[in-house]
Amino acid sequence: MLKNKIIIITGGAGLLGRSFVDCAARQGGIIVIADINKTAGNKFIQDLNAESLNEKGLFVEVDITSEKSIVSMIETIHKRYGRIDALVNNAYPRNTNYGRKFEDVTYDDFCQNVSMHLGGYFLISQQLSLYFKKQKYGSIINMASIYGVIAPRFSIYENSAMTMPVEYAAIKSAIIHLTKYMAQYFKGSNIRVNCISPGGILDGQPDEFLVRYNRLAATKGMLDPKDLQGTLLFLLSDMSKFINGQNIVVDDGWIL
Numbered sequence: 001m002l003k004n005k006i007i008i009i010t011g012g013a014g015l016l017g018r019s020f021v022d023c024a025a026r027q028g029g030i031i032v033i034a035d036i037n038k039t040a041g042n043k044f045i046q047d048l049n050a051e052s053l054n055e056k057g058l059f060v061e062v063d064i065t066s067e068k069s070i071v072s073m074i075e076t077i078h079k080r081y082g083r084i085d086a087l088v089n090n091a092y093p094r095n096t097n098y099g100r101k102f103e104d105v106t107y108d109d110f111c112q113n114v115s116m117h118l119g120g121y122f123l124i125s126q127q128l129s130l131y132f133k134k135q136k137y138g139s140i141i142n143m144a145s146i147y148g149v150i151a152p153r154f155s156i157y158e159n160s161a162m163t164m165p166v167e168y169a170a171i172k173s174a175i176i177h178l179t180k181y182m183a184q185y186f187k188g189s190n191i192r193v194n195c196i197s198p199g200g201i202l203d204g205q206p207d208e209f210l211v212r213y214n215r216l217a218a219t220k221g222m223l224d225p226k227d228l229q230g231t232l233l234f235l236l237s238d239m240s241k242f243i244n245g246q247n248i249v250v251d252d253g254w255i256l
Contacts, residue, residue, distance in 0.1 A: 001237045002029035006081045008073075009033060010064055010124065011091035013040035015203060016143070019225035020088060020232055025054040027233055032077055034062045035091070064091050064120035070127045078131070086139040086236055087128045089121045089175075099165050113167040118174050125182060129191060137190040141235050142179050144197040144247060148172030150255045156212040162205070172197070176247050183245030192244045194235050198228055199251025218253035 007024055011017040012033035021031050021044070031054050035041040041059040048054040060076055063069040077084055093116040097109045125140055132138025145168070152164040179195040186193065200213055200222045214221025231250050234240050249255065 001233060001239075002027040005029045005085040005236065006077065006083055007031050007086045007088065007236060008077065008084060008128075009088040009090055010062065011035055012059075013037050013044045014090070014092065016198075016201065016225050016228065017090050018044060019229060020090060021048070022053065023226070023229040023233060024236065025057065027237075029236070030054070030081070031057040032073075033057065033059045034073060035059070036061065036063050036093070064089075064124045065093060065116050067123060067127065070124050074127060074131055083135060084128070084131060084138065086141065087124065088232070088236075089124065089140065089142045091120060093117055093120055094167075098167065099163070101163050102166050105166055110167055110170075113165075114171055114174075117167075117171045118178070121175055122178060125178075125193075129182070129186065129189075132191045133189055138192075139236065140179075140182065140191070140193045141232065142175050142193070142195045144175045144179070144195050145172040146197050146199050146249060146251050146255050148174075148176045149197055149247070149249060153216070156209060156216075158212075160206060160209055162209060179247065180245045192241070194240070194243060194245065195247040196228065196231055196235070197247055197249045197251070199223055199249075199254045201225060213254075216254050217251070218256075220252050221254075223250070223252065 002024055007029045009017055009020050012021045013035040021033055025031050033041050033045055038061045045059045060073045062073045095112050098113050147169050157163050176195055179193050183193040202222045202224055210222060228250055231248055
């Protein structure tokens, strides 16, 4: 499905990223694990190579909020492969104060988190689009969220230390519209831009929260990272070559 496609996955050493890298490599893709965590990235690619899954791929340390870092990454990949077929914007940069309740979020923290996450997606997309225009093709897939589509359901967080960060809602809704903006802007350039909006992903949440969350789903409730693999592979493959500017929700019917 993805034989010899050169695919950059940012945040490739993280929870979703590892699942994305694994499935894309198993489908024949040559995966560039692009992550700011050098230790985790190098360890992960070693594990993949031990399974003979991504021996032609590589790890590249990158900071998506730094133009210099992004340009260096592109140059490294081009020197090795001579082309780049796709970018998956999956990184999740945030500062140490991220995730506070609405009343406790400072203006500076709000701006910094929006700048790092939304701004980082803009910056790396901008720089890759310049490369894609010269190459005359390319695909960008952005990771958004159901909370970029609907308002938070705060009742599921009651009596817990959890919340739905206001920065997250602002960022993810903006990523969906940034996707549409870029898809329209790049018309005629053979550059596709699409978006995936997952529901909640299992990551050690308390049982009480899971019960509340799962009541609103059709069958399963909270998803495993592997539940997003099919949608990602579809958008990366030529099977979706006429899909552009779309946001695909994968949430087991949770937002209905």
